[in-house]
Amino acid sequence: MSQEKSKxxxxxxxxxxFWGSAILCVLLYAPMLIFGKELQPYVATILKAITxxxxxxxxxFALGCVVFSLWLAFxxxxxxxxxxxxxKPEFSDFSWISMMFTGGVGAGLVYxxxxxxxxxxxxxxFWNEPFSAQAAQFSIAYGIFHWGVTAWSIFVPGAIAFAYMxxxxxxxxxxxxxxxxxxxxxxxxxxxxxAIDIFVIIGLVGGLGTTLGTVIPMMSAVSADMLGIADSMTxxxxxxxxxxxxxxxxxxxxxxxxxxxxxxxxxxLCMGLLGFVMLVGPTLFMLSFYVDxxxxxxxxxxxxxxxxxxxxxxxxxxxxxxxxxxxxxxWAMYFGLFVARISKGxxxxxxxxxxxxxxxxxxxxFFLVFxxxxxxxxxxxxxALDKTLAxxxxxxxxxxxxxxxxxxxxxxxxxLLVMLIFQATTIDSNAYIISMIACKEVRNDQESPxxxxxxxxxxxxxxxxxxxxxxxxxxxxxxxxxxxxxxxVIIIILSLSLLKMLKEDFGGESKVQVVDxxxxx
Numbered sequence: 319m320s321q322e323k324s325k326x327x328x329x330x331x332x333x334x335x336f337w338g339s340a341i342l343c344v345l346l347y348a349p350m351l352i353f354g355k356e357l358q359p360y361v362a363t364i365l366k367a368i369t370x371x372x373x374x375x376x377x378x379f380a381l382g383c384v385v386f387s388l389w390l391a392f393x394x395x396x397x398x399x400x401x402x403x404x405x406k407p408e409f410s411d412f413s414w415i416s417m418m419f420t421g422g423v424g425a426g427l428v429y430x431x432x433x434x435x436x437x438x439x440x441x442x443x444f445w446n447e448p449f450s451a452q453a454a455q456f457s458i459a460y461g462i463f464h465w466g467v468t469a470w471s472i473f474v475p476g477a478i479a480f481a482y483m484x485x486x487x488x489x490x491x492x493x494x495x496x497x498x499x500x501x502x503x504x505x506x507x508x509x510x511x512x513a514i515d516i517f518v519i520i521g522l523v524g525g526l527g528t529t530l531g532t533v534i535p536m537m538s539a540v541s542a543d544m545l546g547i548a549d550s551m552t553x554x555x556x557x558x559x560x561x562x563x564x565x566x567x568x569x570x571x572x573x574x575x576x577x578x579x580x581x582x583x584x585x586x587l588c589m590g591l592l593g594f595v596m597l598v599g600p601t602l603f604m605l606s607f608y609v610d611x612x613x614x615x616x617x618x619x620x621x622x623x624x625x626x627x628x629x630x631x632x633x634x635x636x637x638x639x640x641x642x643x644x645x646x647x648x649w650a651m652y653f654g655l656f657v658a659r660i661s662k663g664x665x666x667x668x669x670x671x672x673x674x675x676x677x678x679x680x681x682x683x684f685f686l687v688f689x690x691x692x693x694x695x696x697x698x699x700x701x702a703l704d705k706t707l708a709x710x711x712x713x714x715x716x717x718x719x720x721x722x723x724x725x726x727x728x729x730x731x732x733x734l735l736v737m738l739i740f741q742a743t744t745i746d747s748n749a750y751i752i753s754m755i756a757c758k759e760v761r762n763d764q765e766s767p768x769x770x771x772x773x774x775x776x777x778x779x780x781x782x783x784x785x786x787x788x789x790x791x792x793x794x795x796x797x798x799x800x801x802x803x804x805x806x807v808i809i810i811i812l813s814l815s816l817l818k819m820l821k822e823d824f825g826g827e828s829k830v831q832v833v834d835x836x837x838x839x
Contacts, residue, residue: 329754329757339515369641377624380643387474388471390670391670421581424740424743425736434461434689439693454697458693459612459615466615466682467674476650476809477653478666493757494755502811521651521805522649534557536737537734537737537741599687608686647806652748749771
């Protein structure tokens, strides 16, 4: 690499990956803008075919990620440092965990922490009666399960493989195909590598589509109630534009100027919102219900992990658990690269424990507060959230929940602000990473070109509107499920490549391990 090129602050794009993935995304989502609700029956058919026929694969894959992550963290390679001998963490623990948490879950966590428990009460797992005590026991436990250890373990193979490649082996390549080199060899330099990178970007866009398709309608419904106007498509588009403006500015500013600061702000705002609802709600009931739910989850973890219900075919594991594992897998490559980018100087064990434990605790707190509060309203206060869910959807139900809180004139605008920043912190980091994947190489002092970040932000906003044009939960779910199927294969290849690199560098050593590779020329 020439001296002049090395001084460039922006990396060069890979035209095939950048434009190839952009064109395919347009081809996939343009029909939604054109045909709208006419596509709903076809979407539902495709979604059912994928989730029901491949349920066993998703469940075994997710449980395998848990086993692999625990072995990696507490096995012989747990003390391997993701960096050179003198490398220190770039970010403080608070900034690092804030970016990890907000970049990994987004405002979808708030949406589902209120909606999921009511769905599970009305349509419970394991053949329980609706709204029974048995159904209630699983209503919070299943939410924590879907946002807990298993979910975050799906992120681990990519995160550690990318971090090892970038910070240990000093390879300035932020595209997933390069981390597959340990198994695929030089084939990643050809069409196969470009196909992997394009598939990953499409999967990321699909996962983001799911988030946008749930959160934007929720923000629109809450805004409409607050303003006393109709919740129209025009309002949804307006909300989309506001969210897009925030995450575009953040992604355009870069990781230190925009993403880091927005993530820290969002963490403090979330803690304020959770603390308020905890104080004004039935605090003792919420704490008791939460502890009981942890016990239910611990007791039934393996059963929930392998539950397919092949005899009665209730559809619960396919509609929920399979969907969730596919959704998390769709995010796995983005989040793996994002964690790799911010985790220089930390050990493999440190990264995995924080990914699987600290973030799980953070997610469970939302179910502790919002989930148990919603269940209390339905079961103990006699507020028919289930009827609102059926008539107005989850977005309308969440608006109803918010209106039961005191000081609504302050709380609801504050809630919308938290959702705005929460959503922005997720999408800005996604757009940032997608633009990095589409570059040829990105050195320590470089970022992707700003125009590429702007391009992906705009395209993601348009795709969110396209998904809302079709409407319905099935299209939101299909956005993740269909685009994430190839990601399973890529994650397996990444895991094997990581193991090969670790074995080559360290063999069977178990002490604190550091290897210093020279910087790539």
